[in-house]
Amino acid sequence: MSRVMPMLSKSKFVGGWQCEKKAFLTARFPKLATPFDAATLARFAGGTRFGELAQSVWPGGVLIDSPAYRHDASVEWTRELVDGDVVDVIFEAGFTELGTRVRADVMIRNRDSGKWDLIEVKSSSSAKKVHDVDMAIQRAVIEASGVKVGTTSVMLVDSSYVRGAGGVSTDGLFKIVDRTSAVEALLPEMIELNSHLHDVINSETAPDIGIGPHCEEPYGCQFFEHCTADRPRDWIKTLPGFGLKKTVEFEAQGVVGISHVSSDTGLNSLQSRAVKSTNSGKQWVSERLSDDLSNVEYPLRFIDFETAAPTVPMYESTSPREVIAFQWSCHTLGADGRLDHSDYLASGEVDPRREFVESLLRAVGSSGSVLVYSSYEQTTLRKLAELFPDLESRINDLIFRFVDLLSLVRDNYYHPAFRGSFSIKRVLPVMVPGYDYSDLAIGEGETASAAFVDIVEGRVDEDELDDVLFDLLEYCKRDTEAMVRIWQRLQAIAMNGES
Ligand code: SF4
Numbered sequence: 336m337s338r339v340m341p342m343l344s345k346s347k348f349v350g351g352w353q354c355e356k357k358a359f360l361t362a363r364f365p366k367l368a369t370p371f372d373a374a375t376l377a378r379f380a381g382g383t384r385f386g387e388l389a390q391s392v393w394p395g396g397v398l399i400d401s402p403a404y405r406h407d408a409s410v411e412w413t414r415e416l417v418d419g420d421v422v423d424v425i426f427e428a429g430f431t432e433l434g435t436r437v438r439a440d441v442m443i444r445n446r447d448s449g450k451w452d453l454i455e456v457k458s459s460s461s462a463k464k465v466h467d468v469d470m471a472i473q474r475a476v477i478e479a480s481g482v483k484v485g486t487t488s489v490m491l492v493d494s495s496y497v498r499g500a501g502g503v504s505t506d507g508l509f510k511i512v513d514r515t516s517a518v519e520a521l522l523p524e525m526i527e528l529n530s531h532l533h534d535v536i537n538s539e540t541a542p543d544i545g546i547g548p549h550c551e552e553p554y555g556c557q558f559f560e561h562c563t564a565d566r567p568r569d570w571i572k573t574l575p576g577f578g579l580k581k582t583v584e585f586e587a588q589g590v591v592g593i594s595h596v597s598s599d600t601g602l603n604s605l606q607s608r609a610v611k612s613t614n615s616g617k618q619w620v621s622e623r624l625s626d627d628l629s630n631v632e633y634p635l636r637f638i639d640f641e642t643a644a645p646t647v648p649m650y651e652s653t654s655p656r657e658v659i660a661f662q663w664s665c666h667t668l669g670a671d672g673r674l675d676h677s678d679y680l681a682s683g684e685v686d687p688r689r690e691f692v693e694s695l696l697r698a699v700g701s702s703g704s705v706l707v708y709s710s711y712e713q714t715t716l717r718k719l720a721e722l723f724p725d726l727e728s729r730i731n732d733l734i735f736r737f738v739d740l741l742s743l744v745r746d747n748y749y750h751p752a753f754r755g756s757f758s759i760k761r762v763l764p765v766m767v768p769g770y771d772y773s774d775l776a777i778g779e780g781e782t783a784s785a786a787f788v789d790i791v792e793g794r795v796d797e798d799e800l801d802d803v804l805f806d807l808l809e810y811c812k813r814d815t816e817a818m819v820r821i822w823q824r825l826q827a828i829a830m831n832g833e834s
Contacts, residue, residue, distance in 0.1 A: 341536045343435040343529065348472045349465065351532040353553065356544040360558045362536035368557035377785035385458040385646055386440060389490055392505050393441070396424035406436050417482055432479035434533050439473050450485035454511065458646045460494045460655065462512050465553040470518045471525040487518040492655045498648040508647065548579045569593040569613055573754040574606045605745065613751045621747040625829040631704040631738055633670035635822070638663060638705055639814040640712050641807070643784040649791045650686035660691045660715050661787050664811040665698050666819050674819065680808055683791040692719045696729050705736045708759050708818055713737060740818055748825065759817050767820040772813055776806040783810055
């Protein structure tokens with residue numbers, strides 16, 4: 336049986352612009368891709384909703400809603416509308432030419448010039464090179480099909496937009512940036528690349544391309560696990576702060592595993608201690624751990640926030656991607672070892688920020704150190720202090736009591752199983768075996784944010800609402816509980832004189 340020759344789609348083309356091997360693997364071995372995680376899927380869903388909202392700017396537009404696997408039907412339907420004289424705006428118009436399939440977000444008939452203007456909708460706030468690439472392949476395919484293209488623009492979110500009392504208005508939320516010259520300048524190169532990528536995806540062997548910074552830019556590549564499957568368990572990239580650029584530099588010198596590192600050259604002190612710990616297979620403990628742990632005042636308050644920053648603002652007087660703090664959790668550990676918990680979760684009906692900060696200030700009182708994990712809570716509180724000047728001094732007093740547990744761990748402890756990461760999700764199960772996040776329905780921050788936005792925007796059914804609220808409460812509670820356990824483990828290490 337003869338093999339069906341793979342075609343390119345717009346997304347495969349853009350993937351191939353990022354890395355030819357990515358185009359090959361996507362076209363020929365898609366099952367080797369690591370599935371998207373919940374947070375990425377939530378981000379995609381947000382992008383889709385943004386695109387749908389953008390369509391409402393042109394109420395008379397016709398949506399070609401044939402699914403991607405019925406591309407030929409979308410091409411046929413598009414052709415009818417383009418050849419007819421009734422419809423002036425088409426959404427998701429389909430074309431196949433040059434061996435490549437594209438769908439155009441918005442096409443507008445310009446009756447004066449007799450051409451069609453193209454608009455690509457992106458939920459970012461500034462135009463990027465990858466947008467131009469995306470539009471250039473569309474333009475090339477559409478023009479090859481005989482349709483004359485006029486301008487090529489990108490429709491973005493306008494960060495200066497402020498939601499008014501009457502809800503979201505599409506007037507002002509979007510900005511259209513003309514990219515015609517940049518796209519036209521790219522056309523010859525993109526047409527050549529399109530032809531080259533067809534050779535690539537029809538070849539029997541994958542292009543010989545190694546990993547590098549291109550695996551993360553402009554998008555994280557789903558084949559990263561596949562392309563690095565041959566790396567040893569102690570891969571040099573598992574050192575703290577080792578990005579792909581540095582990893583590739585070390586690999587080029589034959590240093591692939593941490594065990595191959597023969598000197599401290601090019602490593603900072605954190606990386607050097609990680610090398611020592613990994614090679615010995617033992618934890619590393621600083622000599623000043625006890626002193627650092629004693630710089631606190633009981634009761635200890637362990638706090639954590641959840642926030643959301645949706646592209647389309649959820650509340651009056653807020654702007655795209657403005658941070659909305661909607662949840663906190665606080666575990667209080669007394670000097671006698673007693674542990675109490677309190678928390679707050681917004682209902683979502685009104686902007687919760689004032690209630691969030693007032694309830695937090697009440698919960699943490701005026702005494703005791705306040706432990707956070709990273710600087711995120713401080714950044715969030717500083718924004719709230721700007722928003723509510725009457726609370727500024729109380730918020731500053733609270734920040735003054737902060738102790739960063741993440742810095743405490745990073746400065747005083749390393750375990751080979753951290754594999755270069757100090758994220759609480761990595762640190763907890765290593766330092767406190769048996770504790771992790773695997774039993775939770777919501778297991779990380781981006782999914783929590785997306786769940787809250789879904790509640791506010793009415794996408795959670797009433798019979799599911801209690802479960803989602805429970806999942807959110809459990810997730811934030813787990814974060815502060817994790818901090819308590821890590822703190823207690825550090826104390827035990829200091830007390831036992833472990834090294
Ligand atoms: S992981 Fe990197 S090298 Fe491998 S296909 Fe993706 S971008 Fe290309």
